[in-house]
Amino acid sequence: xxxxxxxxxxxxxxxxxxxxxxxxxxxxxxxxxxxxxxxxxxxxxxxxxxxxxxxxxxxxxxxxxxxxxxxxxxxxxxxxxxxxxxxxxxxxxxxxxxxxxxxxxxxxxxxxxxxxxxxxxxxxxxxxxxxxxxxxxxxxxxxxxxxxxxxxxxxxxxxxxxxxxxxxxxxxxxxxxxxxxxxxxxxxxxxxxxxxxxxxxxxxxxxxxxxxxxxxxxxxxxxxxxxxxxxxxxxxxxxxxxxxxxxxxxxxxxxxxxxxxxxxxxxxxxxxxxxxxxxxxxxxxxxxxxxxxxxxxxxxxxxxxxxxxxxxxxxxxxxxxxxxxxxxxxxxxxxxxxxxxxxxxxxxxxxxxxxxxxxxxxxxxxxxx
Numbered sequence: 001x002x003x004x005x006x007x008x009x010x011x012x013x014x015x016x017x018x019x020x021x022x023x024x025x026x027x028x029x030x031x032x033x034x035x036x037x038x039x040x041x042x043x044x045x046x047x048x049x050x051x052x053x054x055x056x057x058x059x060x061x062x063x064x065x066x067x068x069x070x071x072x073x074x075x076x077x078x079x080x081x082x083x084x085x086x087x088x089x090x091x092x093x094x095x096x097x098x099x100x101x102x103x104x105x106x107x108x109x110x111x112x113x114x115x116x117x118x119x120x121x122x123x124x125x126x127x128x129x130x131x132x133x134x135x136x137x138x139x140x141x142x143x144x145x146x147x148x149x150x151x152x153x154x155x156x157x158x159x160x161x162x163x164x165x166x167x168x169x170x171x172x173x174x175x176x177x178x179x180x181x182x183x184x185x186x187x188x189x190x191x192x193x194x195x196x197x198x199x200x201x202x203x204x205x206x207x208x209x210x211x212x213x214x215x216x217x218x219x220x221x222x223x224x225x226x227x228x229x230x231x232x233x234x235x236x237x238x239x240x241x242x243x244x245x246x247x248x249x250x251x252x253x254x255x256x257x258x259x260x261x262x263x264x265x266x267x268x269x270x271x272x273x274x275x276x277x278x279x280x281x282x283x284x285x286x287x288x289x290x291x292x293x294x295x296x297x298x299x300x301x302x303x304x305x306x307x308x309x310x311x312x313x314x315x316x317x318x319x320x321x322x323x324x325x326x327x328x329x330x331x332x333x334x335x336x337x338x339x340x341x342x343x344x345x346x347x348x349x350x351x352x353x354x355x356x357x358x359x360x361x362x363x364x365x366x367x368x369x
Contacts, residue, residue, distance in 0.1 A: 183261040270317070
């Protein structure tokens with residue numbers, strides 16, 4: 001069976017959650033004997049035509065010249081390239097900029113789409129953009145033969161809004177079992193004596209609320225902000241908190257081993273995501289033995305349950321920073337329970353098997369577009 005994966009900037013991951021999903025899933029499928037093709041931006045740092053047994057197709061991507069509009073052209077080029085091949089199944093990771101070209105998807109190929117989160121609810125977008133994203137979501141459903149939901153909440157939403165069934169397949173993470181304290185030297189931090197957040201610096205990820213809490217807590221521990229900050233919102237945050245000396249804007253860390261070590265040795269890991277399903281960085285924090293303080297919403301509650309601290313406002317963040325210590329007995333139980341969830345539900349081996357079962361089931365159907 002030949003599987004094509006599109007909808008990301010490419011692998012190996014140099015960007016975010018969907019790219020990481022594509023990377024781990026492609027590697028897992030190849031190990032199981034599948035032939036896998038991943039579509040990469042022509043701007044991707046990796047320029048070879050194969051990576052660890054995964055075939056790579058580079059398509060022209062003008063996003064660096066045109067901004068967001070370039071994503072639509074990139075997705076169009078990927079879809080047009082699909083027509084040159086005879087794939088058994090096309091897996092789309094997301095729909096935002098590809099759904100407008102859905103009518104061009106090859107009719108003889110089964111298309112299954114991971115619908116991601118509720119993109120049209122993201123507060124960073126204007127009303128006009130949010131209306132477009134809702135329209136794109138409808139097109140994503142229309143032009144897909146099958147749907148994948150990465151959380152039960154998204155699965156319920158697709159059923160209630162579109163009367164469409166979907167297969168629930170979350171993201172994955174593997175237990176981080178070999179910590180190396182020496183990694184901390186690069187960031188001038190000491191184990192259990194710093195706190196952090198890891199996220200795209202966007203309003204819906206509660207960055208400002210968390211940092212307001214850091215500022216008011218007046219703790220001496222460093223607070224690391226890990227994520228690309230050379231953006232308009234990033235500049236706003238850096239300017240607002242320039243006098244809060246414990247806040248350090250580190251930038252993105254894309255070396256997974258370094259990132260896991262930084263998570264592992266943190267005192268508290270703040271997860272501020274408010275939109276989406278099973279967020280990859282949350283699972284990775286659980287797998288890295290992090291004490292998690294999460295935004296209090298149904299998506300995070302579904303995964304973490306009672307095994308996390310929660311916040312909705314800056315005062316609660318400050319309270320956690322002044323009172324929560326990873327070494328306490330009650331918090332150690334949270335860590336143990338979260339690791340058990342990773343091992344029994346969210347490891348990549350399990351997730352890959354779920355995708356394989358999905359592919360086997362839908363391969364027996366015909367395209368209905």
